[in-house]
Amino acid sequence: MTTAPPQSPPPRPPAVDRVLSWPGVQALARAHGRPMATEAVRDVLGLWRASGEALDDQALLAAVEQRLLNLIAPSMKPVFNLTGTVLHTNLGRAPLPEEAIAAMVSMAGGASNLEYDLDRGQRGDRDDHVEAWLCRLTGAEAATVVNNNAAAVLLTLNSLALRREVIVSRGELIEIGGAFRLPDIMTRAGCKLHEVGTTNRTHGHDYADAIGSRTAMLLKAYTSNYRIEGFTAAVGERELGAIAREHNKPLVVDLGSGSLIDLEELGLPREPTVRETLTKGADVVTFSGDKLLGGPQAGIIVGRADLIRKIRKNPLKRALRCDRLTLAALEAVLRLYGDPERLVQRVPALRLLTRDRASIEALAQRLVTPLTRWAGPDLAVDVVPVKSQIGSGSLPLDLLPSAALRLQPLTTAKRGRSRLLQALSRRLRQLPLPVIGRISEDALLLDCRCLEQEQAFIDQLLKAGSR
Numbered sequence: 054m055t056t057a058p059p060q061s062p063p064p065r066p067p068a069v070d071r072v073l074s075w076p077g078v079q080a081l082a083r084a085h086g087r088p089m090a091t092e093a094v095r096d097v098l099g100l101w102r103a104s105g106e107a108l109d110d111q112a113l114l115a116a117v118e119q120r121l122l123n124l125i126a127p128s129m130k131p132v133f134n135l136t137g138t139v140l141h142t143n144l145g146r147a148p149l150p151e152e153a154i155a156a157m158v159s160m161a162g163g164a165s166n167l168e169y170d171l172d173r174g175q176r177g178d179r180d181d182h183v184e185a186w187l188c189r190l191t192g193a194e195a196a197t198v199v200n201n202n203a204a205a206v207l208l209t210l211n212s213l214a215l216r217r218e219v220i221v222s223r224g225e226l227i228e229i230g231g232a233f234r235l236p237d238i239m240t241r242a243g244c245k246l247h248e249v250g251t252t253n254r255t256h257g258h259d260y261a262d263a264i265g266s267r268t269a270m271l272l273k274a275y276t277s278n279y280r281i282e283g284f285t286a287a288v289g290e291r292e293l294g295a296i297a298r299e300h301n302k303p304l305v306v307d308l309g310s311g312s313l314i315d316l317e318e319l320g321l322p323r324e325p326t327v328r329e330t331l332t333k334g335a336d337v338v339t340f341s342g343d344k345l346l347g348g349p350q351a352g353i354i355v356g357r358a359d360l361i362r363k364i365r366k367n368p369l370k371r372a373l374r375c376d377r378l379t380l381a382a383l384e385a386v387l388r389l390y391g392d393p394e395r396l397v398q399r400v401p402a403l404r405l406l407t408r409d410r411a412s413i414e415a416l417a418q419r420l421v422t423p424l425t426r427w428a429g430p431d432l433a434v435d436v437v438p439v440k441s442q443i444g445s446g447s448l449p450l451d452l453l454p455s456a457a458l459r460l461q462p463l464t465t466a467k468r469g470r471s472r473l474l475q476a477l478s479r480r481l482r483q484l485p486l487p488v489i490g491r492i493s494e495d496a497l498l499l500d501c502r503c504l505e506q507e508q509a510f511i512d513q514l515l516k517a518g519s520r
């Protein structure tokens with residue numbers, strides 16, 4: 054009679070140091086650095102310990118290499134924004150003009166006159182590079198720039214209304230994208246919010262009656278990401294400006310998108326320009342650099358020279374300032390605005406927003422065949438009319454006619470379809486240049502408005518091959 058062989062215990066993972074001494078791992082350490090190779094080995098051995106799943110030497114080496122490549126892969130990468138939202142905050146908002154990219158590249162690698170006056174050979178101000186352009190393009194007396202428009206609002210409130218009251222209509226107590234709520238910013242800026250009027254109706258006398266000795270300013274926030282309709286009344290800049298002037302208080306307008314040009318002339322929905330807002334009576338206007346302006350992320354503050362001076366002197370300005378790359382890009386974009394004839398073609402945000410439906414549709418048609426091949430036999434691909442959105446809280450109710458590739462699962466089972474759509478979105482996101490679309494009803498839509506790199510899009514589909 055033979056006894057049963059003793060149950061052999063599962064193989065235990067080798068020691069980290071032993072694996073690190075393998076020639077294959079040594080080669081990885083030489084190519085990518087020892088700390089990263091060590092971390093990869095630890096991670097893989099940790100997984101082995103946690104899962105109890107043993108690996109032979111070859112599989113272990115392959116797992117270490119894969120882990121290492123994942124660890125050092127860049128996290129940020131370009132994507133195709135086919136969501137149909139042109140200024141998509143999660144996807145980085147406005148694509149920059151070539152001129153702005155070139156300006157950033159030329160400033161990136163070395164020293165520059167960022168805060169140095171080359172004429173006088175002494176310290177300068179970083180705002181100097183953009184202030185004259187901002188004044189020229191908006192009619193303002195002075196201008197300053199910070200990291201984004203939320204910072205611009207915070208800085209303006211803190212500079213002009215610390216420990217005093219700011220009068221705002223109840224219809225304009227806005228929240229933008231979750232974290233930016235006007236009442237919260239106001240508290241953090243050290244100001245006291247004085248709400249007037251009602252959600253749907255606020256009148257001039259509501260503001261006038263609220264003005265007192267503790268009032269620092271009147272604030273108007275442009276409600277760009279929603280609209281109150283029906284029985285409504287709001288006080289325009291002209292009337293509000295007159296009330297503010299009469300009581301000798303500044304009127305500050307948070308314009309949000311802040312276009313520098315009349316978008317109606319481009320066939321786009323109307324949006325107040327910075328210039329007209331100042332002309333109507335605003336003393337200070339704040340707006341974003343990467344919304345309708347089509348530039349880098351920045352918060353631009355323009356207006357009366359004495360108020361801008363106060364804002365610039367606030368120590369918080371130092372904490373909220375923008376870097377040399379942003380200023381280089383912004384200066385380049387503003388220069389493009391000096392030549393309105395060629396502006397729309399050179400500023401991608403404006404070019405994409407004004408792209409006509411027919412050319413988007415023609416592009417989408419050219420992509421049907423490569424996309425069908427890539428998608429495989431379970432999906433039907435066709436082209437459908439859709440509406441794109443401007444995005445970034447701009448004009449949410451105004452939609453732009455566009456065309457999308459529609460990918461539909463051929464299976465009829467409802468659950469199967471939604472699983473296929475999820476898997477399909479994931480496959481698109483996992484491409485080397487991830488493709489971001491949107492699921493609508495029972496299909497995945499790829500709005501082609503923002504697709505300009507047609508060949509790169511086709512090439513990666515061909516390279517990825519079909520299922």
Ligand SMILES: *Cc1c(COP(=O)(O)O)cnc(C)c1O
Pocket residue numbers: 201202203204206229233274275276277278307308309310340341342351352445446
């Ligand atoms: C977008 C927006 C902001 C915030 O601007 P960021 O540049 O995103 O910081 C503030 N106010 C209004 C009215 C906006 O539309």
